[in-house]
Amino acid sequence: MESDLRFLEIGVEGLFCKGFPKQTDAFSTATRHYSHFGRPPLSPAALWKISQRLRRQEYDLIILHPPQYASWHPRSFLNMVKYWPLSYPLGLFANFAFNFMRCVRHTPMVAVDTLDSFGIGRHNFFCFDRCQAYYKRELPADNWRVFFSSGHRNFPAGTFRRKRRYLRYIEKLRPIGLGVGDFSQELQQKLARVPKTTDIFYAGTPNSTVRHKGIKQLLALRDQGVRVDIPDAKLSREEFLERCAGAWLVWSPEGFGWECFRHYESALAGTVPVINYPTIERYQPLEDGVHCFLYPIEGDGLQKVVHHALKDKQRLMQMAQAARERVLQYHTYRGICRSILADVFPQRADRAVAAAA
Secondary structure (H helix, E strand, O other), X not given: OHHHOOEEEEEOOOXXXXXOHHHEEEEEOOOXXXXXXXXXXXXXXXXXXXXXXXXXXXXOEEEEEOOOOOOOOHHHHHHHHHHOOOOHHHHHHHHHHHHHHHHOOOOOEEEEEOOOOOOOOHHHOHHHHHOOEEEEOOOEOOXXXXXXXOOOOOOOOOOHHHXXXXXXXXXXXXXXXXXXXXXXXXXXXXXXXXXXXXXXXXXXXXXXXXXXXXXXXXXXXXXXXXXXXXXXXXXXXXXXXXXXXXXXXXXXXXXXXXXXXXXXXXXHOOOEEEEEOOOEOOOOOOOEOOOEXXXXXOOOHHHHHHHHHOOXXXXXXXXXXXXXXXXXXXXXXXXXXXXHHHHHOXXXXXXXXXXXX
């Protein structure tokens, strides 16, 4: 029956196990210890049970989370030694067992790549051959660039872009978001009571040139009388959200990738994110001037946008509400799962999505 949809999730990250935990069997194949992810490893016993269930076609959809490095890459082995010191053989098996999915037939399958990198390694190309769609978080505006130094030895130019194999791959690429968890009702009520005491808030590590340049502009804004909140120490998640709620704006620049949890967590906390112009194709994007503010990284673009935004506090309140509603609809784990189901099962989208509710 449609109401009995079952999902199998295999790989580095987890999505359906967070969106639809009761309907999902999830197993980790990450090089980091499975206790870090809260999911059991793909052990020999688990692989045997999965193979039997697949043979009986008990799953409606398989979700693969491709690894950044191939199982046989030296980095994979080194991480095993680092994170699996007492259970190295189990971790090694789980990491290699991901490749078992190459052999699976008949069950619909999708790949969900939420890694920081804009590229797709050659070891993950089998996902294009087996999957109905390949969802990628950092999908370059020119999708062909995912094959930089993997499908092509350098930049994929004209001849490469006419090859039938890679044209098929390109057709399967889709943007996807990171996903955030729903806030508890208690936390929502707590954040709603936090007064606006600062103009713009930022907390993060300077791990990109965008952040390095932006910090200087935030300090310049402070000198100009703007109330800027930059904590000196690392914050707990709850304190981070409270500081977000207490600001009219939250600066949310890209880090290792453009897509960032802060874009959506700040919206759920009741404030408006300020984000540098995107470098990727986005999934259900927050719109400039409606849900967020986008700014150019050149010159004093950040300062100009912040000054302009702070002139109309009533508008900021409306934008924060619109941003929160959009995140709740599309960017929670369950919202992203629903979008994937509607994409994978277009002929029975409404029933499939309702069944997974």
